[in-house]
Amino acid sequence: MPHYCTLIPGDGIGPEVAQAAVRAVDATGIDICWRRAELNEAIILEAGKTLPKYLLDSLNETRVGLKGPVTTPVAGGFQSVNVQLRKTLDLFANVRPVKSLPGIKTRFADLTIDMVIFRENTEDLYSGLEQEVVKDVVTGLKVITRAASERIARYAFQYAAKNGRKQVAAIHKANIMKLADGLFLRCCREVSEQFTHIKYKELIVDNASMQLVVRPETFDVLLLPNLYGDIISDLAAGLVGGLGIVPGANMGENHAVFEAVHGSAPDIAGQNKANPTAMMLSAVMMLAHFGEADASYRLQAAIESVYREGKHVTGDVGGAATTEEFTDAVVRNLKS
Numbered sequence: 001m002p003h004y005c006t007l008i009p010g011d012g013i014g015p016e017v018a019q020a021a022v023r024a025v026d027a028t029g030i031d032i033c034w035r036r037a038e039l040n041e042a043i044i045l046e047a048g049k050t051l052p053k054y055l056l057d058s059l060n061e062t063r064v065g066l067k068g069p070v071t072t073p074v075a076g077g078f079q080s081v082n083v084q085l086r087k088t089l090d091l092f093a094n095v096r097p098v099k100s101l102p103g104i105k106t107r108f109a110d111l112t113i114d115m116v117i118f119r120e121n122t123e124d125l126y127s128g129l130e131q132e133v134v135k136d137v138v139t140g141l142k143v144i145t146r147a148a149s150e151r152i153a154r155y156a157f158q159y160a161a162k163n164g165r166k167q168v169a170a171i172h173k174a175n176i177m178k179l180a181d182g183l184f185l186r187c188c189r190e191v192s193e194q195f196t197h198i199k200y201k202e203l204i205v206d207n208a209s210m211q212l213v214v215r216p217e218t219f220d221v222l223l224l225p226n227l228y229g230d231i232i233s234d235l236a237a238g239l240v241g242g243l244g245i246v247p248g249a250n251m252g253e254n255h256a257v258f259e260a261v262h263g264s265a266p267d268i269a270g271q272n273k274a275n276p277t278a279m280m281l282s283a284v285m286m287l288a289h290f291g292e293a294d295a296s297y298r299l300q301a302a303i304e305s306v307y308r309e310g311k312h313v314t315g316d317v318g319g320a321a322t323t324e325e326f327t328d329a330v331v332r333n334l335k336s
């Protein structure tokens, strides 16, 4: 029986890295029935600000998606389709493993960085509730609920327990947002009491940013509300070599959509330059979700082996290979 996956290439570099990931997954020999669903700025504009029906129908059928990035207009235009998708399917947990890869020369190359970010994915300042109260005075609503905070905290602690992780750090700004972040933090604390074998600590987001740069190797599981999770994800990506290599998963009760941390990178789109590693590693997570542990492991190992060898890596991580050359190398490793 094949596994079914809605493939959403997205726009910008999305179609290039999605194509690379499909080639790599297919090379594992696992039978995936890909249902392609286009999603880009033009389609959203035509659909009139809501997600196209064919996309939701497909995701409701397959329950699993592999998604490329989609461009969102800045300061105006439609609401981010990513935010819409996460809310519509209630993909409440954004899981982002940030791990050093062999051979990438970063300032932190001597350290082993291996952390997993759990970002609440449905509320906070991403509520989209903004208004101009009077001319030139705008307010935006930061929504934090007990239900969503407990849910992400439980998810992070359960993951930590299952995967032998030693420590969860809740990251907040409750010294200033005493009610909103205060509630988030209270929920994290309460959930932590049910997992006494896992060390629990709390860090204010500004201090956490500094600690991440100074001693990134001391972080294990990070638990954050939506906005801080978004920002800290990019910071953490920078520690291990950039956005080209950090994967992610949006997990709900009934659906899972796997996608890289990076955006549509319009500056390099269509140039065969994009690093498809983040998308391929998202597919590694997808294979594990399908229960294909062996294929997931083999794909991860094939990618790591290309990095170890260092001959076919892309420009963002210091190499000169094209998207296609990197993909060819991964496929060769899988088949050898």
Ligand code: NAI
Binding pocket: 013, 017, 068, 069, 070, 071, 072, 073, 082, 243, 244, 245, 259, 260, 261, 262, 263, 264, 265, 266, 267, 268, 273, 274, 275, 276, 278, 316
């Ligand atoms: P970005 O992540 O697209 O690019 C930031 C920088 O990283 C650029 O210099 C880009 O060339 C580089 N980069 C990103 N991915 C790369 C890759 N795979 N290989 C090599 N270099 C890579 O962030 P930016 O420029 O802020 O956003 C561009 C668009 O993407 C915006 O419309 C934004 O809303 C959207 N976006 C979409 C996301 C999604 O669909 N999940 C997530 C983040 C942003």
